[in-house]
Amino acid sequence: MKTNELIDFLATGAGPAPRWVEARRLLPMMALGVVASAAGALAIFGPIPAEIFATPAPWIKFAYAGGLAAAAAWLAARLGRPVPRTRAPLRALLLVLMAMGLLALGALLVTPAGERPAFVLGHSWSRCPVNVLALSLPALAGALWALRGLAPTRPRAAGLAAGLLAGALGALGYSLACTELSPAFVAVWYSLGIALAGILGAALGPWALRW
């Protein structure tokens, strides 16, 4: 086939370029991901008692996971473009991490020295990261699928962003089932679970994001 014929073929009736393609691909998958992780958390681990919602703990988790999800989604959307500009979303991601870190540090400092290990480890530190990772898997599949339909030219970085996004959505769902109260616990173990999902995404990226 002649290249001019192909150009004619492509241009005929092409209409305007589609708009908001990143949002249109990512947002439905994020919605599915968060529903899957919430449903999974409630079905497998059971909901937290209603009284806990009177404490700041679940709200801190929602805010942290939600903030990370938003920043990671922004980053993933940018990495879905052939010449990605990542500075602003990376800054947002860093800002959320720093805010959580400072909150955890502040809470730790006002805790008596003898109670600090328990404050960080809680009663479920060894299960939390694995649970977050497990709950993030549907969202990871969805996010990778969404990115594959865009044009990521840096598949490992795009996979990492998809993984962080999925991890944050997994953490959001897990917040409904996690009875830990300490911000330091969230800063360490939630973040570890989200990071594991990010590593998994980065490992899968070059394989899953071919287009």
Next chain:
Amino acid sequence: MTTQRSPMDDFEAKLQSLWGRAQAGDEAAYREALSCLAERLRSFLRRRMQSLPDELEDLVQETLLAIHLQRGTYDPTVPVSRWALAIARYKLIDLWRRRGRREALHEPFDDLAERDQPAVREEPMAQRDLTTLLAELPKAQQHAIALIKLEGLSIAEASQRTGISASALKVQVHRGIKRLAELVRRTG
């Protein structure tokens, strides 16, 4: 004193304005922008594919298909040719990967500047045939593509003639081209 404008700057400025109109839906501008880009892609890929000269035009066409399918991901703060060449580079790496990385090890032997490369006289042509590829698409996609892309009907006209809704037709055309791009990639 005026600053000297190179031919490259003029090319970019022209392409940028064509592309802006094309993105807004100007078909003639889109056709011309794709022609400019094809030339740019050809010279970019030619010097990187000296070991695979027969496949140069195939990859130019694969890249054009990807550009068309992904034009929604164009970021207006990035020069069009930079965006297009990023896609071409990705497609080139993808080709190397499919070839088992052998070619990736070959540095271009005589790294001539793009303008020193021998000009190709005949009309650039790939090894595949559009009609043959189209025949492999599902019937509904073939039908929509035949009406809109080959007969040149508007979406509204095609919708009226077939009784299929405009949005369904658009989806069929888009899916068809996507499928076509996959076929092109697989046979490459």
